[in-house]
Amino acid sequence: MFDGVAKRYDLTNTVLSFAQDRRWRRRTRDALALKAGQRVLDVAAGTGVSTAELAKSGARAVASDFSLGMLRAGARRGYRRHLPFVAADALHLPFADACFDAVTISFGLRNIVDVPAALVEFRRVTKPGGRLVICEFSTPVIPGFRQLYLNYLMRLLPVLARRVSSNPAAYVYLAESIRSWPDQQELARTVVAAGWTDVHWRNLSGGIVALHRADRPV
Numbered sequence: 324m325f326d327g328v329a330k331r332y333d334l335t336n337t338v339l340s341f342a343q344d345r346r347w348r349r350r351t352r353d354a355l356a357l358k359a360g361q362r363v364l365d366v367a368a369g370t371g372v373s374t375a376e377l378a379k380s381g382a383r384a385v386a387s388d389f390s391l392g393m394l395r396a397g398a399r400r401g402y403r404r405h406l407p408f409v410a411a412d413a414l415h416l417p418f419a420d421a422c423f424d425a426v427t428i429s430f431g432l433r434n435i436v437d438v439p440a441a442l443v444e445f446r447r448v449t450k451p452g453g454r455l456v457i458c459e460f461s462t463p464v465i466p467g468f469r470q471l472y473l474n475y476l477m478r479l480l481p482v483l484a485r486r487v488s489s490n491p492a493a494y495v496y497l498a499e500s501i502r503s504w505p506d507q508q509e510l511a512r513t514v515v516a517a518g519w520t521d522v523h524w525r526n527l528s529g530g531i532v533a534l535h536r537a538d539r540p541v
């Protein structure tokens with residue numbers, strides 16, 4: 324499915340989110356608080372649009388994804404060519420234990436078939452004391468706004484996607500997967516169950532997106 328949307332993936336995101344995606348990516352970088360030279364793994368990085376934002380911090384950011392179509396679309400963009408793109412399944416990462424200062428995933432966790440196993444795998448490759456930041460769609464916290472947003476997701480988003488995306492059917496899946504994704508609290512519980520500590524979250528755009536941050540115990 325992601326191979327099929329790769330060509331116009333970045334543009335479609337920006338249109339469907341009314342350009343909010345750029346702010347969400349900056350907030351993800353802030354939450355990671357990376358220092359120059361640290362190593363960060365961006366899982367399910369797709370075209371590397373999320374990774375390029377992380378690299379601005381001076382950290383060594385690695386983009387990994389299992390869709391070759393997405394990786395190739397990213398590597399074709401001139402300014403992302405310097406990024407290390409690695410073809411990898413999030414459930415079986417080709418990295419040694421404890422080799423990253425931080426692991427992050429933006430709009431990818433929802434698509435992984437076994438979320439608890441993925442969170443355990445992310446912990447394995449993170450150094451003790453290192454951190455995890457998950458940027459993912461979530462549940463708007465104001466009831467009236469939540470209804471409005473659900474209407475947008477289920478009715479308007481598929482119409483817009485038909486105009487901009489190279490595979491509009493994928494955006495029907497997007498709307499449905501967001502609707503059935505756990506809310507902030509439930510995701511936090513899943514992160515704790517995978518062995519992470521000090522889990523907390525911050526809502527962005529009224530809870531359309533949530534940033535969950537956690538530490539790997541020392």
Ligand SMILES: C[S@@+](CC[C@H](N)C(=O)[O-])C[C@H]1O[C@@H](n2cnc3c(N)ncnc32)[C@H](O)[C@@H]1O
Pocket residue numbers: 325366367368369370371372373387388389390393411412413414428429430431434435436
């Ligand atoms: C919505 S895109 C997110 C891309 C990028 N992180 C961003 O912020 O725009 C989700 C990505 O998850 C990837 N993905 C889903 N399951 C995966 C898995 N098990 N291993 C690696 N990548 C996976 C897909 O290939 C896709 O590129």
